[in-house]
Amino acid sequence: MADGSIGLWTVPLAVLGGAIRVSTPFLFVSLGECITERSGRINLGLEGTLVMGAMSAYGISYLSGSPWLGVLAAGITGALLGALHAGICSLPRVNDVAVGIALMLFGTGLAFYLGKPLIEPTAPRLPAIDFGWWSDIPQVRAALRINVLFLIGVVLAPILYWAFRTTRWGLLIRTAGESADAARAMGHSVLLIRLRATMVGGFLAGIGGSFLSLFYPGSWNEGLSSGQGITAVALVIFARWDPLLCLWASLAFGGAAALGPALQSVGVTSGYHLFNAAPYILTLAIMIITCSPKRTLTGAPAELSITR
């Protein structure tokens, strides 16, 4: 299989390509969750949102013939699920972690239900931009076929970083996340801020899902996402709620996730499943290293239930 001329270089190349390709869903979900968590609420349901986004993007792309409409549909689906999460959490004495678990199960179940007829047909997929035109080596070209969504995500991260710091909306979200009382004292509705933050977060997570079904792996089936959503939520925690760190962490995760298939392509098949679990093991390891029982994490929004 491997091209003889480059031999084992296939692996780092595939990991690099994977870092770009596989990281996109991580990136979108983590940026979305970053916004939600900064407003003082955690949405564990993004795993379900990711799967729903993937399903609706594939369905709409198949029906309309336009993958970009599919991406939009995925975003809207995600925003609706976000609104549902925020709506239930607005009720008194409702725990946001539990609601997230419920929506994780609900989103996955609903996507499997509605997605049954979509397993067979092929939907138009998102186009890729060929950044590898200068190279003759097919593996390099494959690694550098980059999707526009990835580029959007890469641009979005510094924009969010900037927006959290300098814009009115960024300040409002951070205020709601640091002290709900302060936000109320300023005359803002905390519930409304969190509703919007959760909807935007869901929108981005839905788009992350559309990438799964419309670009890579690029089909709809029930095993499409296995924990990418929840990994991305964990990723936000050790990215310290910083959108720029989310970008680097997502790239690292994409690379880790690409390790299994890359090794398999050069014939290393033993331990395939263990390599596939690399992102989860990496998440856990980084959480163990970076968390501490003595203090709350630096940068953690004070209102966040999960770090208290």
Next chain:
Amino acid sequence: MTTEAADSTDAVGTIAPAADPGFLQRHGGTIEYVLIPGAALVGALAVFGIFVAMFGKNPLDLYFYMYYGAFGTWFSWQNTLTRAAPLILTALCTALPAQLGMVIIGGEGALLIGALSATSAALALQGLPPFVVQIAMICAGVIGGGLWIMLSGGLRQYRGVNETISSLLLVYIALAILNHLVEGLMRDPASLNKPSTREIGAANMIGSIPGTDVHWGLVFGLIAAIASYILIYHTVFGFAARVAGGNIRAAKIVGLGVDKLILTVCFLAGGAAGLAGMAEVAAVQGRTNANLAAGYGFTGILVAFLARQNPLAIIPVAILLGGISASGGLLQRRLGLPDASVLVLQGIIFVFVLASDALYGRIGFLKGKS
């Protein structure tokens, strides 16, 4: 008035906890704990009926087949109880740590590790009397699953890692370990299409409760649920756990060993789920393979929340949800609904149950329809 009464029960409970709350107050609370989840369940079923009607199916047919497939015949009862068995045990995996204020959602992982450990024990002890092998399988399943969840508890206590996320990540890691071993080291060369371990042997299977097709896992579940109830509500240990769950600082001040408490409770929780895995191997599958990841761990979370983390209430709730999943096959055959419809219904129920949390203490029992 009622609200105040309920609140004062809580206050009394924290100040003089050894005293039993008054009979009337306890009774009132119980009614609320039955009525509100019941109403949530009815609401969820109504929404699911509307959902199914949108796809052109008759909701009345739906309810009939659900009832028939779950509780309509002796056959469906046995199917329901067989599915309820692992649900009781995996629900305990969420409900026990919940007493300490922890949200553990990794029962699926503990179930898989328990199944793997039990299978390993059985394969290592081939040739010994079945009784010895079965006991060893139980021990291995409990210890394997217990250590798995204890890992989450330990990470939370010693490293401050959020237990909800770590336990869920451990599910995917457990699945990877299982697939790795089943396709590698422990693979039975004869299992071509579905990589599996070797069989534990017919003699070592734990079999069914006499006169039924329901396996002994149900009895394991009932014993574990009742034992958990006694442990939590009628022992010093359980009392300490509830104190720590209510106010961890207070628990530390009065000198409770919170570390030990958390690790022990997590071990018991994981042990319950591991036992479920053992029973699935020793009574249903006869070997370990990817079939074991059937989602019992995730449905168990729902069972625990619907039962409001009460080990005794878990028993009827597990039977109810076992019934819903038992009726899935009939819904597929008779109404042409996809098998995922059970998942959708479970998701709707979960959402309704959590939203109904807002109702506690807010409605009088007499006008208590939501």
